[in-house]
Amino acid sequence: MIEIKNITKSFGEQSVLKGITATFMEGKCNLVIGKSGSGKTVTLKAMVGLVEPDEGDVLYDGRSFTNMNFKERKSIRREIGMLFQGGALFDSLTVEENIRFPLDMFTTMSLAEKVDRVNFCLNRVNMINTNRKFPGELSGGMKKRVGIARAIVLNPKYLFCDEPNSGLDPKTSIVIDDLIKHITEEYQMTTVINTHDMNSVMGIGDHVVFLHEGLKYWEGSHKEIMQITDGELFDFIFASDFLKDLRRKATL
Amino acid sequence: MTFLEEIGGYLIMIRHAFSKPEKTAMYSKETFRQMADIGVGSLPIIAIISTFIGAVTAVQFSYQLKSIGLVPMWWMGSIVRKGLILELAPTITALLLAGKVGSNIATELGSMRISEQIDAYEIMGVNTRSYLVGPKILAALVVVPMLIVIAVALGILGGWAGGVLGHFFTTAEYVRGLQDNMKSWDVVVMFIKCFFFAFIIASVPCYKGYTVSGGALEIGRASTQAVVLTSIFLIIVNFFIAFFLLDSSGG
Numbered sequence: 001m002i003e004i005k006n007i008t009k010s011f012g013e014q015s016v017l018k019g020i021t022a023t024f025m026e027g028k029c030n031l032v033i034g035k036s037g038s039g040k041t042v043t044l045k046a047m048v049g050l051v052e053p054d055e056g057d058v059l060y061d062g063r064s065f066t067n068m069n070f071k072e073r074k075s076i077r078r079e080i081g082m083l084f085q086g087g088a089l090f091d092s093l094t095v096e097e098n099i100r101f102p103l104d105m106f107t108t109m110s111l112a113e114k115v116d117r118v119n120f121c122l123n124r125v126n127m128i129n130t131n132r133k134f135p136g137e138l139s140g141g142m143k144k145r146v147g148i149a150r151a152i153v154l155n156p157k158y159l160f161c162d163e164p165n166s167g168l169d170p171k172t173s174i175v176i177d178d179l180i181k182h183i184t185e186e187y188q189m190t191t192v193i194n195t196h197d198m199n200s201v202m203g204i205g206d207h208v209v210f211l212h213e214g215l216k217y218w219e220g221s222h223k224e225i226m227q228i229t230d231g232e233l234f235d236f237i238f239a240s241d242f243l244k245d246l247r248r249k250a251t252l
Numbered sequence: 253m254t255f256l257e258e259i260g261g262y263l264i265m266i267r268h269a270f271s272k273p274e275k276t277a278m279y280s281k282e283t284f285r286q287m288a289d290i291g292v293g294s295l296p297i298i299a300i301i302s303t304f305i306g307a308v309t310a311v312q313f314s315y316q317l318k319s320i321g322l323v324p325m326w327w328m329g330s331i332v333r334k335g336l337i338l339e340l341a342p343t344i345t346a347l348l349l350a351g352k353v354g355s356n357i358a359t360e361l362g363s364m365r366i367s368e369q370i371d372a373y374e375i376m377g378v379n380t381r382s383y384l385v386g387p388k389i390l391a392a393l394v395v396v397p398m399l400i401v402i403a404v405a406l407g408i409l410g411g412w413a414g415g416v417l418g419h420f421f422t423t424a425e426y427v428r429g430l431q432d433n434m435k436s437w438d439v440v441v442m443f444i445k446c447f448f449f450a451f452i453i454a455s456v457p458c459y460k461g462y463t464v465s466g467g468a469l470e471i472g473r474a475s476t477q478a479v480v481l482t483s484i485f486l487i488i489v490n491f492f493i494a495f496f497l498l499d500s501s502g503g
């Protein structure tokens with residue numbers, strides 16, 4: 001479980017997060033949704049310390065991340081996996097070397113053990129036999145899968161995904177969503193996913209946090225979200241007038 | 253960002269670049285990779301340019317000395333050698349590397365920053381300043397002096413070829429000059445320059461690339477700025493080293 005408490009963050013004059021409090025549950029896909037520019041990425045990065053929040057606290061199973069020194073943070077980071085928006089694979093390394101990197105850097109496993117683990121993770125994301133390929137040779141969806149494999153290679157307790165579907169076609173998006181959901185349940189990870197994709201919300205949104213103008217505007221499950229009939233969240237979900245019409249007709 | 257903030261950021265980066273590595277094997281692997289990148293990639297162009305610089309130095313100086321007429325032509329060996337060691341080889345090699353290696357480094361780190369690869373390392377708990385910047389500086393400190401020594405050697409060969417082909421001096425005269433008036437201090441000064449130059453060539457572009465924010469356009473801008481700044485620093489440092497280390501009595 002991860003709790004964020006009253007997180008604020010400004011860049012110069014611009015106040016991006018104005019005090020966000022939320023809880024993200026273990027074994028669930030916790031979605032952070034909102035318009036683009038609403039502060040989803042900043043929230044995620046503040047949680048993992050890539051952005052330093054101005055105020056507030058982040059608790060990893062009760063352990064306060066914000067008050068930790070550099071060394072303590074590092075040990076928490078061993079428990080964190082992160083999938084970045086474009087995959088963020090290391091260009092100069094092959095797929096295998098990418099996934100092996102955390103093992104090379106932080107474990108004393110033998111090469112054979114490491115390769116075993118890499119292949120296990122590649123298999124988990126349906127990417128076997130791509131070991132020797134370079135990131136430049138992969139499609140967007142494949143990059144995300146390798147990114148997931150790399151994120152889970154050290155068996156993290158916490159998984160963060162920034163817009164896992166951006167730039168993917170709808171079908172591939174669903175494959176990636178399902179993959180994240182299955183892995184989350186299988187390893188009982190606390191998974192936090194940024195998205196503005198309503199398909200993801202309906203498909204895997206066990207717990208949804210809606211950000212609007214730097215504040216948490218709404219929090220609930222994807223079942224509850226369909227009950228919404230008004231307000232900013234309604235506008236966000238049913239972005240087009242066409243959808244709004246459909247929704248209204250459905251409730252009549 | 254103000255100028256002082258930039259300087260502060262640069263110094264902090266340098267300090268972290270040499271903090272204790274997590275796993276020495278990974279860092280030395282990265283250092284060797286950088287050495288190959290800097291060295292192998294730059295060798296051909298440095299070879300060509302230093303050979304011709306040596307040749308043109310021999311031809312031009314011989315031409316001038318001949319027209320004065322009072323100086324024996326065997327001096328040319330010494331003139332070419334000294335010119336190459338003290339000034340031409342280090343400075344021209346360094347400026348070339350500033351353009352080639354400097355823009356490579358800034359572009360590489362800049363695109364790693366924009367594509368969140370640096371964040372990806374950080375999230376794993378890797379100290380990116382020490383893992384990405386440290387090996388580049390170390391590699392430059394090893395490879396740049398080697399390249400400059402090669403440039404001196406090839407420049408001397410070029411000088412011989414240019415002078416002999418132009419009938420300015422004979423091989424025997426040139427060799428006599430090369431052996432004359434040898435000062436080890438000159439070589440010491442050259443290596444001091446190498447050290448400073450290597451450091452500048454790697455660290456300034458690292459800083460520019462590491463701190464990019466925005467998009468592809470900013471990477472290009474950072475890369476250009478890196479080359480310009482590196483070149484300016486090189487030339488200024490070059491002057492001060494000569495100014496303080498070469499005294500007016502001539503040795």
Ligand SMILES: Nc1ncnc2c1ncn2[C@@H]1O[C@H](COP(=O)(O)OP(=O)(O)O)[C@@H](O)[C@H]1O
Nearest residue numbers: 011016034035036037038039040041042043465
């Ligand atoms: N490093 C930064 N410096 C300045 N402004 C930033 C920075 N990162 C994000 N912002 C601003 O914060 C706001 C929220 O950004 P972000 O969290 O990326 O939105 P999104 O919800 O699309 O992920 C945007 O207006 C963005 O311009």
Ligand SMILES: [Mg+2]
Nearest residue numbers: 040041163194
């Ligand atoms: Mg975002």
